[in-house]
Amino acid sequence: MIDADDKSPPFELPIRVYIEDTDAGGVVFHPKYLHFMERARTEWLRSRDVRLRAGMTDNISYVVQRASIHYAVAAYLDEELRVTADLVRCGKVWMEFHQQVLRVPDGVLVAEATIKIACVALDSGRPRRLPAAILALAPLPGRPD
Amino acid sequence: MIDADDKSPPFELPIRVYIEDTDAGGVVFHPKYLHFMERARTEWLRSRDVRLRAGMTDNISYVVQRASIHYAVAAYLDEELRVTADLVRCGKVWMEFHQQVLRVPDGVLVAEATIKIACVALDSGRPRRLPAAILALAPLPGRPD
């Protein structure tokens, strides 16, 4: 039996807001949060010894299939953010992440998203099985997410 | 009575894929479609004589609240795309757009999104009434979207 209390906190990446991330409205430009989330997923993979470029050499690439993002409050230049990456569901050829962008130090939720990623062959774009190293990271089927 | 046949086709903006839009996977980097969609909304506003910068002078800004995007097929360097912007719903302080990215010339759907935008005061970030020029563009309540 899976106990929710056993759940470890999701992976987190600290990210600083630079001038490149902002727009003339004075806030972080909304698509940049997808960049931040991609960085967090990449670092989560790296923390588990999966490398994107090495994957490409093996004809493996990852493409985003769906993204649903809610923008809660604006983030500003010079702020520090924490970006989480939590693999919540997984099929043979896809992964679904829940990701949050939180403001440091008060933990206020800035943005939140569900992102579905497909594993594809780099040359053809066709779906292919996730590498064993990732499948081994998949949450158990009964995981209460 | 509103007849769906009366509905005019949505606004469209042609967009070329440049090297800046692509990534090492050889395809358009997924957050760039949000850029393309923002450009189409901006040009739709411009076609109706609403200017973003002039709005800022009047303390009006627009922020994305929610975005749900489905990526159907990849787009590639040098391709030409058509990006639609269709205002489907509207409140006093928000607008909801349905947007598609279509490949030229075959019309294949590349990506599709629902984007909810809030009108805010530039200085405080608080919700404020949409300008009259935009409210006048709003679809009728009974519009069958």
Added chain:
Amino acid sequence: MIDADDKSPPFELPIRVYIEDTDAGGVVFHPKYLHFMERARTEWLRSRDVRLRAGMTDNISYVVQRASIHYAVAAYLDEELRVTADLVRCGKVWMEFHQQVLRVPDGVLVAEATIKIACVALDSGRPRRLPAAILALAPLPGRPD
């Protein structure tokens, strides 16, 4: 003998400034001018039937070797710019462009750059001969640039 009066005006691409191009300082973010200049070079090539992606299929890529850019005045959201691309010098494996970003409609110089591009093999990154289609576009040795 080459007469400067024979010189045709350089290729120009119109570019609109979108919110994605601006930063929290309220102006176009300085690296974006390199994007604009790259788009103008790409469209100049396209106007001469040279396609970047088709080149990649033939193992041809282009990399910037040097860029010197002078920022004269700021550009702002909603402004329209004209970006020129003028091939001023050319070797067997490189091209040098002079490029200007001009404000519409008053023609004020916004930014100006000299950009040296090398032709390389996509797989190895090693220099390779420019395609014949480009060498044919090269300015004459005596051209008074």
Added chain:
Amino acid sequence: MIDADDKSPPFELPIRVYIEDTDAGGVVFHPKYLHFMERARTEWLRSRDVRLRAGMTDNISYVVQRASIHYAVAAYLDEELRVTADLVRCGKVWMEFHQQVLRVPDGVLVAEATIKIACVALDSGRPRRLPAAILALAPLPGRPD
């Protein structure tokens, strides 16, 4: 007398190459190095307690006036880079930086630039005196750079 041996090594910021930084040529997109260099200058300022956003509140902004960049070798997805920021010259209203992008761990030079920054009033764009906190950081006139 100033002894070059006294010179401390320049400020360095580690930067990871993410998929967002790459293009369809498989390498880091050339304007991104200007992003990396801006981040390093910002972190150098932060290490000396100068904050960009706080400056904006005081009507202070910084704009790039000139940038000359040499691209030595390509950088690739997943690589780690070190980006230096060395203030080499300084006037009353401007700073000049020498910056390098070095590959980790072998220290190979990836790119190198001289960047001249002007201090301006955020509202008018007119030159204004550098803040005292920055002038205090300026290299001595006789510094052998």
